[in-house]
Amino acid sequence: MFIYPDLTQALHRFWAAGLVISPWLAGVDEDGRFDPVIHELLSVRARECAFTHWTEAERGLVLNDLAAPERMAQIAVYEIAASTAVHLAHETFGELDVDETLALEAMTRVENFVGQHRFGTLLQLYMLVTSWENHNALLYYEEIPERAFVRGTWHRPWVDYSLSEELMFGALLGNIRLLRRGESRFVLLTDEGRDVLARTTKMLDKAGYFRQRLTMLHVSQFNLFETxxxxxxxxxxxxxxxxxxxxxxxxxxxxxxxxxxxxxxxxxxxxxxxxxxxxxxxxxxxxxxxxxxxxxxxxxxxxxxxxxxxxxxxxxxxxxxxxxxxxxxxxxxxxxxxxxxxxxxxxxxxxxxxxxxxxxxxxxxxxxxxxxxxxxxxxxxxxxxxxxxxxxxxxxxxxxxxxxxxxxxxxxxxxxxxxxxxxxxxxxxxxxxxxxxxxxxxxxxxxxxxxxxxxxxxxxxxxxxxxxxxxxxxxxxxxxxxxxxxxxxxxxxxxx
Ligand SMILES: C[S@@+](CC[C@H](N)C(=O)[O-])C[C@H]1O[C@@H](n2cnc3c(N)ncnc32)[C@H](O)[C@@H]1O
The missing domain is CATH 3.40.50.150 (Vaccinia Virus protein VP39)
Known part of the structure; x- marks a missing residue:
């Protein structure tokens, strides 16, 4: 079984660097978060960042030499920068609209974190939180149609990319599996996946992640609560x-x-x-x-x-x-x-x-x-x-x-x-x-x-x-x- 190391300290350093990962962003509409210019800007910068820092040594650190899907590093950078930019828009203006300045500030924060704490740590945190989000949804629903899973329709509608890499990787680790029924395929949690969920829940709870997530949700709700x-x-x-x-x-x-x-x-x-x-x-x-x-x-x-x-x-x-x-x-x-x-x-x-x-x-x-x-x-x-x-x-x-x-x-x-x-x-x-x-x-x-x-x-x-x-x-x-x-x-x- 793939076991995450204790990432409590890393998570605290991640917050101290002013970074967030997306799950608290409930309420964002399903068309995605950004206009195409911001999306493109973040995609290009994420690609560059991953290309420079996702080295063999980092792969060894994160995955014990398991072969991760190539795009995962780039997606992680994009998603963390995108979530951070929306968080900054809330913090700075009390709204969800991200302009170029906020997008660049978010990207700078990601790069500073990578410079100080290794790229592998950033990726581990991303994988920890998003795998919790995926497994938690599978536990709740018991099964999710493959199409809904890869689009994040039921559990992560704010993501701007397909979750097919995460599905593949979860299957490779033995945490999730696919079931064919008639013409359709469904995603399910395995027993190993349940174990991983229990462990990651414990670790994230101890690190204060759920409390932080709830606080962010409260503040963003209040920002939008006009009445x-x-x-x-x-x-x-x-x-x-x-x-x-x-x-x-x-x-x-x-x-x-x-x-x-x-x-x-x-x-x-x-x-x-x-x-x-x-x-x-x-x-x-x-x-x-x-x-x-x-x-x-x-x-x-x-x-x-x-x-x-x-x-x-x-x-x-x-x-x-x-x-x-x-x-x-x-x-x-x-x-x-x-x-x-x-x-x-x-x-x-x-x-x-x-x-x-x-x-x-x-x-x-x-x-x-x-x-x-x-x-x-x-x-x-x-x-x-x-x-x-x-x-x-x-x-x-x-x-x-x-x-x-x-x-x-x-x-x-x-x-x-x-x-x-x-x-x-x-x-x-x-x-x-x-x-x-x-x-x-x-x-x-x-x-x-x-x-x-x-x-x-x-x-x-x-x-x-x-x-x-x-x-x-x-x-x-x-x-x-x-x-x-x-x-x-x-x-x-x-x-x-
Ligand atoms: C229910 S409103 C209360 C507003 C007002 N004081 C009243 O008399 O109705 C709660 C306010 O607490 C704010 N809040 C949330 N977390 C806070 C925190 N950690 N420190 C200070 N205020 C916070 C929210 O943004 C919100 O505006």
Whole structure:
């Protein structure tokens, strides 16, 4: 059996070089990603890169002298550069369109990585991730028609080339096989392939790959979620008032310097009253990783003429901000998207001694309510197959309190509020909860692309049926929400 070496460190270096591999790019239409000029540019550069670096020594390193299909190296370079370019478009402009500058920047990153860490490492990573994607889809579907497999129609519709090389290579390694039935041929996973899938899943999980993939999916979803404010107003009708009350409870006052995390399009910043509460004698810096959300927040700012706020791109775990700059670091509905401990430590770093750290986020709810069970049955079934509860982003109150303590915060206080959620219009509910804020993102992310799209369509259909069966007053859930705050100690020696 061909066994991948432990690529954890290599994967971390790959991310540090600003590179990504495509599977998170769900939602890209099936016509491919680029106009022909960009496609040609990347193809030529990928061919050159592979020609120069795919030497005998590298082949030995990657494949233990197995004969890999010739085009594989070139495809790997193309695919990594292409995915990275789309990722850069998201990061830089909050959209999917790639221009020549971004394509060249992506290619430069690939070449730098190859220069520092060998071409073979790049290829190993590509093979590891894409074989996981192929095997995972075969496990889910049990069999995929050969034509759909090589076109990636069910599992990798974003690729711009045929997967026939990967099919051949998988067959050569004994991980997948072809079955003829009548006129058609189907691709299946072998027992060896199942073993390889189990091993690679374990390795990728340990390396943090699935978490990274989910985060990217969240941010790209948010970039494309234009109706967030409108839908959250309809679905959570009381939350705007709760945002205001939370700010008061957190002690935000006139003249304060406040850092806001996960500001999205400025819904707490402006509509929730943050800039009003600090007033022009204070200031707000608001941070979010999703560029298109920030663009909307900035146009709101222009319209309102408020100049004591500025917006920056950034993640709570790695703030682009110097130490002890703020009186408070706060946010609404963002903590559950972060590596919480890391985010809390960063928030603590940027506030002055005695400064406040506060968050308002949704908590674990009882989802075992008849209308909800019926509507979201396909997701509950995915969890039931594992003898588990569905994986959602809802937090456990004690867990967050413990993390506040572990981050070294003091005088921790929390309060539970109730967030009313109305389930009226199935299209809007599914758009908001599933495609937008990603309530069950962790459940959906590992599904092959088409299975995920089909499941979302099914949820809309089921929603229509449920809305006919249950009265409007029955289609309501109350999510508990937590307000929690703590303070940075004055005396650093008391920190944990
Ligand atoms: C549900 S919205 C909350 C928006 C707003 N704060 C509100 O009051 O509704 C969550 C936001 O968190 C952002 N986000 C995701 N990951 C993040 C991270 N690691 N750090 C900070 N914000 C993040 C998303 O881009 C999104 O804009």
């Amino acid at each position: 967030y404010e409108q839908l959250s107003g309809e679905i959570w009708p009381q939350v705007m008032e709760q945002r205001r009350q939370f700010l008061q409870w957190a002690g935000v006052q006139m003249g304060m310097k406040v850092l806001e995390l996960g500001c999205a399009n400025g819904v707490l910043t402006f509509d929730g009253g943050l800039t009003d509460q600090v007033g022009p004698s204070g200031f707000v810096v608001a941070v979010d990783p999703a560029m298109s959300m920030l663009a909307r927040a900035r146009s709101k700012q222009k319209r309102l003429g408020i100049d004591w706020v500025s917006f920056r791109q950034g993640r709570a775990e790695e703030l682009p901000i110097e130490e002890e700059r703020f009186d408070a670091a706060i946010g609404v509905a963002f903590l559950h998207f972060t590596d919480r401990l890391q985010a809390l430590r960063e928030m603590k770093r940027v506030v002055r001694p005695g400064g406040t750290i506060a968050s308002f986020h949704p908590l674990k709810a009882n989802l075992n309510v008849p209308f909800f069970r019926e509507w979201f049955a396909p997701i509950l079934e995915l969890a039931a197959k594992r003898n588990d509860q569905p994986r959602d982003f809802l937090l456990n109150p004690n867990q967050v309190r413990d993390e506040f303590e572990e981050a070294g915060l003091q005088d921790i206080e929390s309060l539970e509020v109730s967030i009313k959620s109305s389930f009226h219009d199935p299209d809007k509910v599914v758009q908001h909860y599933i495609r937008g804020v990603g309530l069950f993102g962790e459940e959906l992310a590992p599904l092959p692309w088409k299975a995920r799209e089909n499941l979302i369509e099914e949820l809309i259909e089921r929603g229509r049926f449920v809305c006919d069966q249950y009265a409007e007053s029955e289609r309501v859930l109350y999510f508990p929400g937590q307000w929690i705050k703590g303070h940075k100690p004055f005396n650093q020696s008391t920190e944990l």
